[in-house]
Amino acid sequence: MTSALFYDRLQFAFTATFHYLFPQLTMGLAALLLYLKSRAYWSRDTHYDEAAHFWTKIFALSFAFGVVTGIPLEFQFGMNWARFSTFAGGVIGQTLAMEGVFAFFLESTFLGVLLFGKKTFGPFVQWMTTLMLFFGSWLSGLFILATNAWMQHPVAYAADEAGAVHVTSLWGLLTNPWLVWQFAHTMTAAVVTGSFVMAAVGAYYLLSGIHIDQAKTFLRTGVVAAALASCLMLFPTGHHAALQVFEHQPIKGAAFEGHFHTESGADLVLLGQPNMDTLKIDNPLVAPKMLSFIIHKHFGAEIKGLTDFPREDWPDTMPLLYYTYHIMVGLGSLFIPLMLTAVVLLWRGHLFQARWMLWTIMLMAPFPYIATTAGWMTAELGRQPWLVYGLFRTTDGNSPLVGSGNVLFTLLGFLGLYLLLGLLFLFVLFRTVARGPAVPVGLSANGKGAL
Amino acid sequence: MLSNELLWFAIVAAVFAVYAVLDGFVFGAGILYLFVARTDAERQLVLKAIGPVWKGNEVWLVAGGGLLFLAFPKAFAAGFSGFYLALNLVLWCVILRGVSIAVRSHLDNPLWRTFWDAIFAWSSLLLALIFGVALGNLIRGVPLAADGQFFAALWTTFTPGPTPGILDWFTVLVGALSVTILAVHGAHYLIIKMESAVHDRARRIAHTGVWTVMLLTMVAIPLAPSVQPTLWYRYDAHPVGFVLPLIAVVAGGTTLACRRHGWDGVVFLSWSLFILGLFGSAAWGLFPNLLMATGNPAYSLTIHNSAASPDGLQLGLVWFPIGISLVMTYTLWVYLSFRGKAEHFSSEDSYE
Numbered sequence: 001m002t003s004a005l006f007y008d009r010l011q012f013a014f015t016a017t018f019h020y021l022f023p024q025l026t027m028g029l030a031a032l033l034l035y036l037k038s039r040a041y042w043s044r045d046t047h048y049d050e051a052a053h054f055w056t057k058i059f060a061l062s063f064a065f066g067v068v069t070g071i072p073l074e075f076q077f078g079m080n081w082a083r084f085s086t087f088a089g090g091v092i093g094q095t096l097a098m099e100g101v102f103a104f105f106l107e108s109t110f111l112g113v114l115l116f117g118k119k120t121f122g123p124f125v126q127w128m129t130t131l132m133l134f135f136g137s138w139l140s141g142l143f144i145l146a147t148n149a150w151m152q153h154p155v156a157y158a159a160d161e162a163g164a165v166h167v168t169s170l171w172g173l174l175t176n177p178w179l180v181w182q183f184a185h186t187m188t189a190a191v192v193t194g195s196f197v198m199a200a201v202g203a204y205y206l207l208s209g210i211h212i213d214q215a216k217t218f219l220r221t222g223v224v225a226a227a228l229a230s231c232l233m234l235f236p237t238g239h240h241a242a243l244q245v246f247e248h249q250p251i252k253g254a255a256f257e258g259h260f261h262t263e264s265g266a267d268l269v270l271l272g273q274p275n276m277d278t279l280k281i282d283n284p285l286v287a288p289k290m291l292s293f294i295i296h297k298h299f300g301a302e303i304k305g306l307t308d309f310p311r312e313d314w315p316d317t318m319p320l321l322y323y324t325y326h327i328m329v330g331l332g333s334l335f336i337p338l339m340l341t342a343v344v345l346l347w348r349g350h351l352f353q354a355r356w357m358l359w360t361i362m363l364m365a366p367f368p369y370i371a372t373t374a375g376w377m378t379a380e381l382g383r384q385p386w387l388v389y390g391l392f393r394t395t396d397g398n399s400p401l402v403g404s405g406n407v408l409f410t411l412l413g414f415l416g417l418y419l420l421l422g423l424l425f426l427f428v429l430f431r432t433v434a435r436g437p438a439v440p441v442g443l444s445a446n447g448k449g450a451l
Numbered sequence: 452m453l454s455n456e457l458l459w460f461a462i463v464a465a466v467f468a469v470y471a472v473l474d475g476f477v478f479g480a481g482i483l484y485l486f487v488a489r490t491d492a493e494r495q496l497v498l499k500a501i502g503p504v505w506k507g508n509e510v511w512l513v514a515g516g517g518l519l520f521l522a523f524p525k526a527f528a529a530g531f532s533g534f535y536l537a538l539n540l541v542l543w544c545v546i547l548r549g550v551s552i553a554v555r556s557h558l559d560n561p562l563w564r565t566f567w568d569a570i571f572a573w574s575s576l577l578l579a580l581i582f583g584v585a586l587g588n589l590i591r592g593v594p595l596a597a598d599g600q601f602f603a604a605l606w607t608t609f610t611p612g613p614t615p616g617i618l619d620w621f622t623v624l625v626g627a628l629s630v631t632i633l634a635v636h637g638a639h640y641l642i643i644k645m646e647s648a649v650h651d652r653a654r655r656i657a658h659t660g661v662w663t664v665m666l667l668t669m670v671a672i673p674l675a676p677s678v679q680p681t682l683w684y685r686y687d688a689h690p691v692g693f694v695l696p697l698i699a700v701v702a703g704g705t706t707l708a709c710r711r712h713g714w715d716g717v718v719f720l721s722w723s724l725f726i727l728g729l730f731g732s733a734a735w736g737l738f739p740n741l742l743m744a745t746g747n748p749a750y751s752l753t754i755h756n757s758a759a760s761p762d763g764l765q766l767g768l769v770w771f772p773i774g775i776s777l778v779m780t781y782t783l784w785v786y787l788s789f790r791g792k793a794e795h796f797s798s799e800d801s802y803e
Contacts, residue, residue, distance in 0.1 A: 064553035067506070068546040074516055078531025079538055082600065085531075089524020090759040094767060097517035100510060101774035109507035109778075109785055116503035118797035120788055158762075164524070166760035170770065399532035401602035410539045417543060421550065428557050 007407035008080045008398040015072050017373055018418045022066030024372050027141055028194020029059045030134040032221060037130040041123055051217050054437035060115055065425050084387050084397030090166030091157050092147045099143035107136030145183050146174055151388050153178035153248055181244060185237035191229040193368040198222035200365035201433055203358040214437045216352060223346055227339035233332050246295050252382035254306045255318045256325035257291055266291040266303040274319045315384045324377035331371035455764040456754040459522035466518055468730040470511035472723045477505045479637015481575025487641060487652040494568060500644035500793035507782060521767050525599060525757035526741040533593055533601040537617050541581050548574040583629025587622030590733055591678050592743035595750040611678045613745050621678045628667045635660035639719040644793045682736035692735040699728025
């Protein structure tokens with residue numbers, strides 16, 4: 001457990017997990033910001049401008065932290081995973097470069113315009129800027145996910161004489177069937193995070209009795225978006241993401257469901273602990289035959305168990321994978337009734353007085369982050385022991401000459417730095433929220449006040 | 452004959468060169484930050500001057516890395532793993548710089564602001580230094596083994612040789628050159644964007660800085676062929692390449708001449724061209740190598756032995772021109788929109 005490979009994996013897992021705390025908020029907020037800005041632009045209502053202005057601050061903060069923690073990921077492909085990069089650069093180099101050129105430039109440039117252009121540009125350009133920001137951040141997600149989708153389900157490639165692979169069709173790479181559901185699922189998850197955070201801030205203001213007007217807008221927008229997105233998370237996006245796992249990565253599917261032995265009419269494990277010695281679930285709580293039904297729409301269908309596959313092809317952290325999957329699904333299933341109840345309360349006109357619900361919404365804000373992180377851990381731990389599924393093993397991928405001492409050195413550096421970054425982000429975020437959405441006089445976003 | 456490999460070498464080199472020019476003036480502004488801007492109001496104004504553009508500028512680094520990965524995966528893998536320690540320093544400095552700009556003005560507390568001001572200045576200085584040192588390493592060569600991999604220690608004997616470290620007297624000299632060139636570059640930008648005291652201080656710094664650059668260049672350039680003789684062969688074989696150093700010389704001269712007339716815009720542009728000329732000269736000397744071996748020249752990674760497959764290079768050429776044209780169009784639009792003194796931009800303060 002002290003090999004360079006172990007630290008390489010830990011460093012990428014840690015830096016990627018920490019990084020993704022930020023883009024999931026910015027991508028989700030980008031969609032909500034576009035909604036607020038559009039309302040403001042077409043209704044000429046300064047109320048929505050104020051709301052957009054406030055969330056732009058949060059967006060910009062999260063974006064800044066997302067950018068600086070994202071650059072290390074691209075660099076680490078070469079730094080820590082040289083043999084993998086040599087092998088796969090001919091494919092994933094394309095999508096990563098396209099992310100830079102088509103998406104990252106767009107979002108970075110237009111964020112600068114949005115933040116500093118209030119005096120320079122009129123309302124239309126500011127609205128366009130928000131649209132570009134939305135395109136940029138979602139395109140960025142698309143290209144990064146295309147990279148990951150190829151590692152999950154390699155398509156549109158051919159091998160060179162030297163054993164490396166190269167892309168044969170960009171269109172094939174970007175229309176990878178895996179990517180369709182992965183993109184839908186991931187982006188919906190980002191909207192869940194963004195809308196939960198927006199609703200939570202609204203709930204906090206209402207419970208505190210401050211910024212009441214804005215609080216109601218945040219709650220309305222957040223709750224409706226969260227209810228919609230939470231439902232879409234489960235069906236169709238989550239359901240189909242799981243189906244394609246069982247179709248193309250049956251070992252991963254069996255591992256995250258905790259399904260050890262091939263059975264007809266397989267039970268769906270709801271709770272329990274995988275026992276790696278007896279290859280059973282301890283203290284199981286199951287839904288009888290439901291796994292067969294969900295995957296094959298037939299209660300008697302056969303589902304292959306882990307023991308049908310060679311052990312060296314099992315994900316090497318099977319129990320952790322099992323837990324992250326169940327955390328993701330468990331939380332996701334909790335979000336739906338919660339937000340549907342909130343929507344009903346909103347529709348009946350009771351939400352703003354229902355303090356128990358406001359308390360719940362406020363305290364739920366961290367949970368989409370946990371669900372999303374658990375979801376990514378499911379996808380990535382489940383991809384093991386492969387870097388490129390079925391094609392290239394993780395043990396063959398790291399840099400041959402970067403020793404364990406050097407990787408541990410940088411891993412510790414990242415741990416320390418990111419701990420500070422995390423604290424700093426929360427500190428500045430809470431201050432921004434505490435200060436509230438009031439706009440300084442003369443800076444209303446329609447640009448007239450300033451001049 | 453124009454092969455795709457050659458074209459991609461030119462593209463990757465050009466993207467990194469543009470990065471040097473664009474993020475270069477942000478580094479420069481950072482290096483000078485504590486000297487040219489003394490009061491909090493002045494510092495906010497400097498941050499406002501770089502504010503609308505610096506995020507986009509930084510992306511050229513990411514794009515350059517991605518394009519290198521696309522076109523020359525072997526060189527990307529060998530170079531990034533070989534410079535492992537130096538690149539981690541780069542990453543940490545990039546993180547600190549980005550965060551310092553992002554959070555600095557969030558609190559109206561002098562200690563908070565002083566702290567992040569110092570972080571901004573020091574991370575900018577270190578980045579300019581490390582990128583210069585990295586260029587020095589590319590010129591000098593790295594200890595590539597037969598398998599096309601290497602791992603460079605941070606330092607060994609501080610002299611170029613068969614197993615040099617990342618830091619030796621030559622690479623540090625290039626690093627110092629990079630710091631001074633970019634400091635002057637930043638000063639030229641601030642001269643355009645600032646008024647009154649900051650403007651005057653930037654002008655004074657640019658004035659003495661240019662001569663320091665000239666001096667260091669005079670020292671470094673004659674020494675380069677002694678560190679890496681092959682650099683010279685390329686010019687010997689294809690004298691047309693002399694046009695690149697010539698551009699640098701003319702651009703440097705133009706900077707000096709226009710400065711007297713106070714044509715600040717031309718000064719900034721000609722100094723940018725000076726940077727591009729120097730960068731291009733180095734690239735011409737390196738070509739067709741991406742990473743030169745200090746030992747057996749056969750171990751060098753060239754555009755031929757480290758290129759991606761021809762199909763990949765061809766596919767990349769389909770989308771890259773479209774993408775980069777779009778980028779250049781809106782980047783130019785942003786620079787033109789935010790021309791003039793920084794005081795006239797609305798400030799990020801409203802986003803505190």
